[in-house]
Amino acid sequence: MANFSKSDVPRFSVDVYQNEYLPEGGREVNAIVTVTAAGGSSGGGGAGGPVTAPQEYAPGRAPSAAVALMVDCSGSMDYPPAKMRNAREATAAALDALRDGTHFAVIGGTHVAKEVYPGGGRTAVADASTREQAKTALRKLGAGGGTAIGTWLRLADRLLSSADAAIRHGILLTDGRNEHEAPEDLKRTLEECGGRFTCDARGVGTDWDVKEVTGIASALLGSADIVADPGALAADFTRMMEKAMGKEVADVALRVWTPVGATIAFVKQVAPHVEDLTDRRSEAGPRAGDYPTGSWGDESRDYHLCVQVPAAAVGQEMLAARVSLAAPRPDGTAQTLGPQGLVRAVWTDDMAASTSLNPQVAHYTGQAELAQAIQQGLDLRKAGDIDGATAKLGRAVQLAGASGNADTAKLLSKVVDVVDAATGTVRLKTKVAEADEMTLETRSTKTVRVKK
Incomplete structure (x- = not known):
């Protein structure tokens, strides 16, 4: 080696x-x-070039990567019916972004986890033929059953570990709450899977739990995000897979x-x-x-x-x-x-x-406080503490403006009316779209980099 x-x-x-x-x-x-x-060798994180970890390398060798796609197939994915169709199309788009030679598997997730493709407790190796076979299997996916995400992750772990691959990655999509397994079961699964593979998690629609989805991504060192419009899933899945293919x-x-x-x-x-x-x-x-x-x-x-x-x-x-x-x-x-x-x-x-405060230290101390202020403010808002929520979200507006975090400032403006950003003076909006509140909570930890 x-x-x-x-x-x-x-x-x-x-x-x-x-x-x-x-x-x-x-x-x-x-x-x-x-x-x-x-x-x-990826030349900037695209979908080309070899991967890998410490192993024998030969030019032209198939990249040492394995990916498991976990698709929510619970009953709620049929409301509206377009959601399930969008999930199938998004998974197909992700398959198209797989690099030839990558090991992969597709999992259908309900209150149990099922191997959709290739089956037999193994992974397939990506090429034109296996991609088409996987897409054919995807067309048979329907919605029905509950949600037990830990079972999906455990199956993904078994399948990924069956492949001789250095990069092991999961993509998980859910539209609901983890109602058919105890919270401690999911927690134990995340502890067991931590360090074995990374995982990006996505919530589609607005009926899922932000802390569950972000907790999965955090434990497995991946990204978390909301896709409020199911029609945007395909583009998001393509970006996720291209980024995964850039890991080396x-x-x-x-x-x-x-x-x-x-x-x-x-x-x-x-x-x-x-x-x-x-x-x-x-x-x-x-x-x-x-x-x-x-x-x-x-x-x-x-x-x-x-x-x-x-x-x-x-x-x-x-x-x-x-x-x-x-x-x-x-x-x-x-x-x-x-x-x-x-x-x-x-x-x-x-x-x-x-x-004297170092500019980089000061900037990121503020960004960490910004994330905390948003999370605390939204929790207080849900608990009915209007004064507390206003104070925390006002401080968040102040920090976002001072640090130049325009994306977060824009998300905050959908939850509060900004009276004076410099002083953090805000009023809570009386009506807030659920998708806007969930987007702010999900993306609250995203930071803007300091100009060095």
């Missing part, structure tokens, strides 16, 4: 943005770590080393969306921990690292953390990807230096 080849996978780089100066006795060090993967390195971890006496307060992904990774740490040797980031193609993401260091006197300095990227080799050891980034702490009596 060979290691990564520079010609096969993206080149990773790590850039650190921080104010390293602390006042005498200061202990908290904050840094934004930008990780960029560029120059991989699986199971990448952000590895953080800290010196004796230093501890990690938190590690959060802050772009392209907020995702707290702190509790997902796995130990990776003396004073080092790995935080999972999923699969990568040509892309860039930002992480907020907060480290508590021992207090020190003016004039002292220390290395507060060392950040690198790691991915597993076939023999179970880890391989470092690209250079490392250094987070420093320097104690000073220069008040201007120690109190």
